[in-house]
Amino acid sequence: MAQDWRLFQGGDTRPHKVETWPSAPPWRRFGDDARRRDTERPLPYLISDEDRDVVNMALHLHRPLLVTGRPGTGKSTLAHAIARELMLGEVLHWPVNSRSTLTEGLYSYDAVGRLREASLKRRADESAGTEPDIGDYLRLGPLGTALLPARTPRVLLVDELDKGDVDLPNDLLTVFEEGEFEIPELARLGEGKTVQVQCAGSREKVGITSGWVSCRVFPVVVITSNGEREFPPAFLRRCVRLDLKQPDEAQLRRIVTMHLGEEVGARAQELIADFVSRRNERELATDQLLNAVRLRSSGVRVDQDVLDKLFRSLNEVDAP
Numbered sequence: 001m002a003q004d005w006r007l008f009q010g011g012d013t014r015p016h017k018v019e020t021w022p023s024a025p026p027w028r029r030f031g032d033d034a035r036r037r038d039t040e041r042p043l044p045y046l047i048s049d050e051d052r053d054v055v056n057m058a059l060h061l062h063r064p065l066l067v068t069g070r071p072g073t074g075k076s077t078l079a080h081a082i083a084r085e086l087m088l089g090e091v092l093h094w095p096v097n098s099r100s101t102l103t104e105g106l107y108s109y110d111a112v113g114r115l116r117e118a119s120l121k122r123r124a125d126e127s128a129g130t131e132p133d134i135g136d137y138l139r140l141g142p143l144g145t146a147l148l149p150a151r152t153p154r155v156l157l158v159d160e161l162d163k164g165d166v167d168l169p170n171d172l173l174t175v176f177e178e179g180e181f182e183i184p185e186l187a188r189l190g191e192g193k194t195v196q197v198q199c200a201g202s203r204e205k206v207g208i209t210s211g212w213v214s215c216r217v218f219p220v221v222v223i224t225s226n227g228e229r230e231f232p233p234a235f236l237r238r239c240v241r242l243d244l245k246q247p248d249e250a251q252l253r254r255i256v257t258m259h260l261g262e263e264v265g266a267r268a269q270e271l272i273a274d275f276v277s278r279r280n281e282r283e284l285a286t287d288q289l290l291n292a293v294r295l296r297s298s299g300v301r302v303d304q305d306v307l308d309k310l311f312r313s314l315n316e317v318d319a320p
Helices: 031-040 049-061 075-085 102-106 111-124 142-146 168-178 249-260 262-267 269-279 286-297 304-310
Strands: 065-068 092-095 107-109 138-140 155-159 180-182 194-198 205-209 212-214 220-225 240-243
Touching: 049 065, 049 075, 049 240, 065 075, 075 155, 075 220, 092 142, 102 107, 102 142, 102 168, 138 194, 142 155, 168 180, 205 212, 249 262, 249 269, 249 286, 262 286, 269 286, 286 304
Parallel strands: 065 220, 065 240, 092 155, 155 220
Antiparallel strands: 107 138, 180 212, 194 205
């Protein structure tokens, strides 16, 4: 391998300053660099005609799009591609885990924080009779924000729903069917009372009257699943279902070229063929191929030992 590619040497190597830090791959840039990349050269989303038509069915029917497929097939990226192409603003992201609940997706209320603030105010001024504004302690979640009334829909990414509690898909049914929900803490304030509440993903506040949030147009909901478990039939029939296949060799060449340029893509054919061959025998994601091509284009000699480490199966468990 190239002598100077190892930044970290280990052992008794003396501390040393890296004068030139390696530039990040395009997909690992953050802050202003990421925003500049997305603005100047947004990457196209590669999708088959058949899959594209399924997406459009969901848009026309105003139904959630349930996207399944192996890791690295572009499930989550699809939501961002829809939002960018149709100019629907930033994607609202709800990453689901085993503790996620419907209420978490709709809103959160810091009752303890509000009580503490009220107590501090009373101690500072016993004559103060005003309670802290409840709107300062209530925040809409990604699902709740997506259901705010608007002329055009927001895009909501419900990521990896199959990791959630077994009851979560059924809990979503009513909200998906009705397109509205109630915030009891605000409803108790009385009919016609409007409270300014913060939205997910921004510092913007919106007025909620009588504790009800009701959409004018159903949001573009993209739900991803790795197929780790089945969903109830009642939930499935309310979704438009899309199963994304793994990209073939030609599509992988296009993906590498899009991310790393024509010259790098032209030299990556051998790596791509090796990746496809290994993928037929084990669980691999497209990101692993991009990592290998990026290392080689950076001057690292990517031999079989390096490939064995980069192309480890996603299902492989280390021996004890």
